[in-house]
Amino acid sequence: MAPMIQPMEQQITVEGPTIAIFNVAMIGHVNPTFALVQELRRRGCKVHYFLPPVAPIRAAAIESGAVVEGYLPEDPSDFVMEKCGIDEPLIHIVPEILEDDRAEFERSVWPLAQALLCGEHVIERCRQLGVSVVLYDPFLPLGLLAATKLGIQCASLVTYPGMGSLSGLMSSLEAEGRLERAATIRRPYGKAIQEKFGVDLSCDLLTRRQFYTKANFVTTCEDLIAELPALGERNWADELRREFSFSAVGCLVSSSAPHVITARSDSFIPRVKSFGHSLPVAELSDQVAKGRKIIYAALGTMALSDRWSIDLGRISAANLPYGTTGKAFCQHVWKALLAAMEELGDDFFCVLSVGKQPDALDFLGSSEAEIDELVPSNVLIRGFVPQVEMLNNYASAFISHVGFNSLQESLMAGVPLVAIPQAVDQPANAFKVGQRGWGQAFFKPMETVTSTALAEALRRVCDESGGYRQAVQCARLELAGGAPRLAESVVSMALGGC
CATH class of the missing domain: 3.40.50.2000 (Glycogen Phosphorylase B;)
Incomplete structure (x- = not known):
C-alpha cells in the first residue's frame, strides 16, 4: 500500500530512528498514544503507525505526526482485525468452547489469526522502513511477531492499570478452567505461526490474553498500577511475575494531542435534533x-x-x-x-x-x-x-x-x-x-x-x-x-x- 503522508507543515527534517506502532480500533487504546507520537516527532523520530481502516483514528494519528500503515498490502477498507479466523475457526479443537462462551473462543482466535494473515506484509514493511523499535498494544501479537522476526527491540503499551485490575475476571476464568481451555485453542495457531515465521509466541501461557513481552510500559504512575494477587495465590499472577516486567511511565494525556471521540460513523440519533458531538x-x-x-x-x-x-x-x-x-x-x-x-x-x-x-x-x-x-x-x-x-x-x-x-x-x-x-x-x-x-x-x-x-x-x-x-x-x-x-x-x- 502507499503510506498516508502527514501534512507538510508537520514534517520534520531531522533524521532519527524509525518507530513502528501497532494498535487496535479501540479509543481507549489509541488516544493515549497520540501524545507519544508528538513527543517522538519532536525528538526527530519517524513514526509509522499500523492501524485498521477506521477513518477517525487514522486521521488523529496523521494529525499527531505519524505516517499511517495498513495491515495488508492493499489496505482493504473492509478489513476488521477482530474477525480474523472467526468465520473458519478451528472448532474441532475444543468444541465445547463455542457452546459455553463464543466470545472467549473468538478472543483467543482473532489475534493469532491476524498475525498469520498479516505477518508477511508487516514484517516486510518494517524491514523496508528500517524500523528500530516496535511499540504495540498487547492485544496484538503481530507487533511482537514482527519485532522478534526482525530481531529489533520492542515493548508493549499497557493503556490500563495492569492485569492486577483484571484480578477478579482472571481468577474466575482460572477457577473455571477457562484459561487453560483458551490456551488449548491458541496452541495450533501458535504452532502455525512458528512453522511459518520461525517465531515462538509462547501461546500456552495462561496470561496470553495479553501478549506482553519482556519490556512493558504502563501508561500511568506506579501508585495507579493495580496489585496482583499475593504470591502463590493464583497461577496466572505468579506466571505474570515470572515472565514479564512492567514500568510505570506516567500519564500520556495531553490537551494538545488529537483525541478521538468516536470510532464509528458520524450519524446520530435522528429523532432528537439537539444531539451532536460538538462542545456546547x-x-x-x-x-x-x-x-x-x-x-x-x-x-x-x-x-x-x-x-x-x-x-x-x-x-x-x-x-x-x-x-x-x-x-x-x-x-x-x-x-x-x-x-x-x-x-x-x-x-x-x-x-x-x-x-x-x-x-x-x-x-x-x-x-x-x-x-x-x-x-x-x-x-x-x-x-x-x-x-x-x-x-x-x-x-x-x-x-x-x-x-x-x-x-x-x-x-x-x-x-x-x-x-x-x-x-x-x-x-x-x-x-x-x-x-x-x-x-x-x-x-x-x-x-x-x-x-x-x-x-x-x-x-x-x-x-x-x-x-x-x-x-x-x-x-x-x-x-x-x-x-x-x-x-x-x-x-x-x-x-x-x-
Whole structure:
C-alpha cells in the first residue's frame, strides 16, 4: 500500500530512528498514544503507525505526526482485525468452547489469526522502513511477531492499570478452567505461526490474553498500577511475575494531542435534533457565568457501542448481575441522573453524553416531543463531546464509568469523579477513586445508584471544602510527564539502550 503522508507543515527534517506502532480500533487504546507520537516527532523520530481502516483514528494519528500503515498490502477498507479466523475457526479443537462462551473462543482466535494473515506484509514493511523499535498494544501479537522476526527491540503499551485490575475476571476464568481451555485453542495457531515465521509466541501461557513481552510500559504512575494477587495465590499472577516486567511511565494525556471521540460513523440519533458531538461552548459559558456547577456524564464508548447489547455481567467480577447489557446499565444510570438533576435544581447543569444508539432514550418515549418533555431543563444531551476539552475547561464533576483513560483524563484536568463502574478494570479503578479521595464510587450500581444517592454524591464532590479537588490535584502531580518520559525511553531503546 502507499503510506498516508502527514501534512507538510508537520514534517520534520531531522533524521532519527524509525518507530513502528501497532494498535487496535479501540479509543481507549489509541488516544493515549497520540501524545507519544508528538513527543517522538519532536525528538526527530519517524513514526509509522499500523492501524485498521477506521477513518477517525487514522486521521488523529496523521494529525499527531505519524505516517499511517495498513495491515495488508492493499489496505482493504473492509478489513476488521477482530474477525480474523472467526468465520473458519478451528472448532474441532475444543468444541465445547463455542457452546459455553463464543466470545472467549473468538478472543483467543482473532489475534493469532491476524498475525498469520498479516505477518508477511508487516514484517516486510518494517524491514523496508528500517524500523528500530516496535511499540504495540498487547492485544496484538503481530507487533511482537514482527519485532522478534526482525530481531529489533520492542515493548508493549499497557493503556490500563495492569492485569492486577483484571484480578477478579482472571481468577474466575482460572477457577473455571477457562484459561487453560483458551490456551488449548491458541496452541495450533501458535504452532502455525512458528512453522511459518520461525517465531515462538509462547501461546500456552495462561496470561496470553495479553501478549506482553519482556519490556512493558504502563501508561500511568506506579501508585495507579493495580496489585496482583499475593504470591502463590493464583497461577496466572505468579506466571505474570515470572515472565514479564512492567514500568510505570506516567500519564500520556495531553490537551494538545488529537483525541478521538468516536470510532464509528458520524450519524446520530435522528429523532432528537439537539444531539451532536460538538462542545456546547456558548451554553456552557453562560452556565459558568451564572455560577452553576457543571456536571459532565459519560459512561464510555464501549458500553454505548460494542457492549450495548452484550452481557456485561460475565466480565464484571460480580459488579453487575449476569444478563446486564450495556443498554440496561446506561439507562439505569441515566434515569437516576435525570431525576437527580431535577432534585439538584438550578445550581447545577449537566451535559450528558448518550452515544448514538437508536434506542438510547426509548425509556423516555418514542418521539422527540416525548423525550424533550421529560428531560430536565438543566440537562443538555449530546451524542459525544470532546472529553478532554470538556474536562479541562468546564466540568466541576465527572460522572464516569472510570475506564482508565477517562479516569486519568479527569485527574489530569483536576476534576473530581462520581465513579459508576461496569466491568473489566473499572471496578478496580473505582475502588482507587474512593480510596484516594478523588470522588465518590458506586459499586454494584444496579442496586446502589438511585436518584437520591446520586444527587448527594454530586453535592459532595462539588463542595470545594470537601477535599476532593485537592486530592485530585495531588494525583495530577504524580501522573504528569508521561509522554516525554516514555519518548526518552523509546529513543534510548532505538539507540541501543535498555
